[in-house]
Amino acid sequence: MGLFDKLKGKLQKTKQGFVDKVTELVTGYKRVDDEFFERLEEILIEADVGVNTAMDLTEKLRHRIYTEKISDMDRVNEVIQEELAGLLEYENNAINLAEHKPTVIMVVGVNGVGKTTTIGKLAYNFKEQGKKVVLAAGDTFRAAAIEQLGIWADRADADLIKHQEGSDAAAVAYDAVQAAISRKADIVLIDTAGRLHNKVNLMNEIGKVKKVISRSKEDAPNEVLLVLDATTGQNAISQAKTFKEVVDVTGIVLTKLDGTAKGGVIFSIKEELALPVKYIGVGEKIEDLKPFNPGEFVKALFYNEQ
Ligand SMILES: Nc1nc2c(ncn2[C@@H]2O[C@H](COP(=O)(O)OP(=O)(O)O)[C@@H](O)[C@H]2O)c(=O)[nH]1
Ligand SMILES: [Mg+2]
Secondary structure: OOHHHHHHHHOHHHHHHHHHHHHHHHHHOOOOOHHHHHHHHHHHHHOOOOHHHHHHHHHHHHHHHHHOOOOOHHHHHHHHHHHHHHOOOOOOOOOOOOOOOOEEEEEEOOOOOOHHHHHHHHHHHHHHOOOOEEEEOOOOOOHHHHHHHHHHHHHHOOEEEOOOOOOOHHHHHHHHHHHHHHOOOOEEEEOOOOOOOOHHHHHHHHHHHHHHHHHHOOOOOOEEEEEEEHHHOOHHHHHHHHHHHHOOOOEEEEEOOOOOOOHHHHHHHHHHHOOOEEEEEOOOOOOOEEEOOHHHHHHHHHOOOO
8 A cells, every 4th residue: 555545544633524524516507606605614613624724715716717717627626625624824834954964853742642653763763764763751750651762762763862750851962962962873763741720830941941942953953843632623723722821832743633533624724823734644644744745634625546
């Protein structure tokens, strides 16, 4: 099975809950009218595309369809796909690599979104590219979190830098960067705790870790990736806004796109957060993380057998 077929399979639920409804709508009309656009807007909102994005998108489509005098419904379907793809186009969604290695990547997000799993998958991804990877067990809150990262380090054949449970997360991050420099590693991936008791706590901890990382190497961190769980739909967007207030996030990893009908949330990320999606998570296994490719993503969603 090719990569594209695999992606198609993983996005089934979002396809059923969203794209199939759009396709059904389009085939149910002979020409567009106000009711068509109202119904389209409803489908978009129900699919967790978000109210603002759904309204803007519908307005844009209405404008295009009228000014370009589009009457053929197959063409309407194409235009919808084009506009959806446009919501996912970013100037740069590649990882920002350091000029002098190592590239330091900090991973943040609330509990349970998939930070540690994503780090394991990323490590594997970089390893496959022939890079040497160091992981920092920066979630020092629970011993189990350190162990969990250790398991991923073994699987991905990466080095692990850890301190004891309860120790200072910033110190672990600092040591990991230093270890990576002396071992001539290419990539450092820094795990963090995801406690969101209150914003002040989060700000203090994440802010401090980031400051200490920046002292460990001049250009570090090169990326601050915020992990969001697609199954939480639009809640992920409000979570992201909180994180953006406390740390300069450089990109999004959207996890758990497999098995959720709320994948439409991906279309509101650029408009609501002005951040690029850099990777998507489509399963729990080590190979289930993909560099995000907007064109391929939309194609996989709209693909019809026959
Ligand atoms: N289905 C699915 N599960 C995922 C994905 N990413 C992470 N998970 C699961 O989400 C749960 C929490 O992941 P974890 O990495 O521990 O989250 P953390 O608290 O943010 O570090 C685990 O059971 C993971 O296997 C994904 O892309 N798809
Ligand atoms: Mg974790």
